[in-house]
Amino acid sequence: MEGQQDPDLINAGKETVTIVPGAAFFSSDDSFAMIRGGHIDLTILGAMQVSQYGDLANYMIPGKMVKGMGGAMDLVASHSAGTKVVVTMEHTAKGGTHKILPSCTLPLTGKNCVDMIITDMCVFDVSAEEGLCMVEIAEGVTVEDVVNSTACSFKVSPELKPMQQSQV
Secondary structure: OOOOOOEEOOHHHOOEEEOOOOOOOOOOOHHHHHHHHOOOOEEOOOOOEOOOOOEEEEOOOOOOOOOOOOOOOHHHHHHOOOOOEEEEEOOHHHHHHHHHOOOOOOOOOOOOOOOOOOOOOEOOOOOOOOOOEEEEEOOOOOOHHHHHHOOOOOOOEEEEEEOOOOOO
């Protein structure tokens, strides 16, 4: 709640936050123990760039101020222990710049660690060996639109289906 932030509580974006009824949280050391101990089955992260083979760049742009990389490197390192890594992001950056690339140009958070990319245009399954396969597409978006907004090649699943909203 604006104006009622607790200076001792911060979120992953290094912003002060407020506790609202029903909220739950845990300490950083508990968080890292869960991550490093292999107790997390799924992590969902944002990204600045993702390569066609699942490399992730999500913590800094050279020359820009960085508040810190947080736990992203730990989260993607847990991929080797079986954690599924999903990236959610806009398909392109401001001005239409590609974010899904043959290889990342920004510093890497993790190599071959992304299992799935969900954007406003489509969903890609990611294979560290075979690259991207589009498995879902948003309403009103064509395969050609996705091709034009993606800097690397990708396969289209023979079972391509419309993107769906999850029922909660």
